[in-house]
Amino acid sequence: MTQNEILFAHLKRTGSISQREALVDYSIQSLTKRISELRDMGLNIVTQHKKHPVTGQRYARYILIK
Numbered sequence: 001m002t003q004n005e006i007l008f009a010h011l012k013r014t015g016s017i018s019q020r021e022a023l024v025d026y027s028i029q030s031l032t033k034r035i036s037e038l039r040d041m042g043l044n045i046v047t048q049h050k051k052h053p054v055t056g057q058r059y060a061r062y063i064l065i066k
Helices: 002-013 019-026 030-038
Strands: 016-019 045-051 060-062
Touching: 002 016, 002 019, 002 030, 002 045, 002 060, 016 019, 019 030, 019 060
Parallel strands: none
Antiparallel strands: 016 060, 045 060
């Protein structure tokens, strides 16, 4: 299974993913690139910018719009 296939299966199952989840769960280091490739294939994926409630660190969560 390719990283794009793994990522698409995750998005279909859960609806969203963050860089940390992609790295820890699937060893996907270039999530931004994979998301770009999925968008190029016609998937509607939006970026939601968030801030961690404890650390205050900003991050992006990618959400599949069905």
